[in-house]
Amino acid sequence: MTTTPRTWVVGEVVTAAVMNAEIRDQFNSFFGAWTTYTPTWLAEGGAAPTLGNGAIVGRYMKVGRTVDWVIQLTWGSTTAAGGGGGSENWMFGLPAVPATGFTYRIASFDAFDNSTSLHYSARGIYNNGSGGVVKTLVSDRGDLSGIWDSSLPFTYAAGDILYGYGRYEAVS
Numbered sequence: 001m002t003t004t005p006r007t008w009v010v011g012e013v014v015t016a017a018v019m020n021a022e023i024r025d026q027f028n029s030f031f032g033a034w035t036t037y038t039p040t041w042l043a044e045g046g047a048a049p050t051l052g053n054g055a056i057v058g059r060y061m062k063v064g065r066t067v068d069w070v071i072q073l074t075w076g077s078t079t080a081a082g083g084g085g086g087s088e089n090w091m092f093g094l095p096a097v098p099a100t101g102f103t104y105r106i107a108s109f110d111a112f113d114n115s116t117s118l119h120y121s122a123r124g125i126y127n128n129g130s131g132g133v134v135k136t137l138v139s140d141r142g143d144l145s146g147i148w149d150s151s152l153p154f155t156y157a158a159g160d161i162l163y164g165y166g167r168y169e170a171v172s
Contacts, residue, residue: 034059039071040093042133043082049090052078060095062170067096070165077158081150089147091133092124096170107134107166111148114159122148124164134164 006022039058043049054076060069071092081090098105107124124134138147146152154160 030063032061034061035095037095039095040091040133041073042091042093044089044091047082049082050078050080052076052080054079058095062096065099065170065172066167067094067170068165068167069095071163073162075156075158075160075162079156079158081156090149092164093133094168096172099169099171105166105168107164109148109162109164111153112161112163113154114161115157116154118154120153122153124166134166 006018037058037060039056041049041051041056055074056071058069058071060067062068073092105125109122109124111120111122112118113120123138125138150156156162
């Protein structure tokens, strides 16, 4: 998909190929498959987390400069949180650089504790100054308020899942 419409010239003969490229293909791109990417996983102010035998996957759909994204981190038996023993302030890479000129945007996160079958929700914050990452996952639930890390909302273990999604404007 192109983000700049074609400049038409007076007297130009419009062909089926041009119409297909300018109208049909642009329209079809709204219904295309999402693109996969591997999000980076970092911790601010300490050792980087290690994925070990866990998995992190991401997908996104970019229409014009609007980016919708999802990530899923599945904890493995050798996955380590990084940081310095709590308050890791995890960060996850976005698929495209956010546009400048806006302040904070909110992403949604869900965590699933496989051992207890409990589910928790939080919000993540990202902006153009954070270098293209979502950071500071925060829960506002009274007994679990604060920044999510390796022990909040629970201590992660093999089989636990952290899922995130959001929308933002890309720089291009």
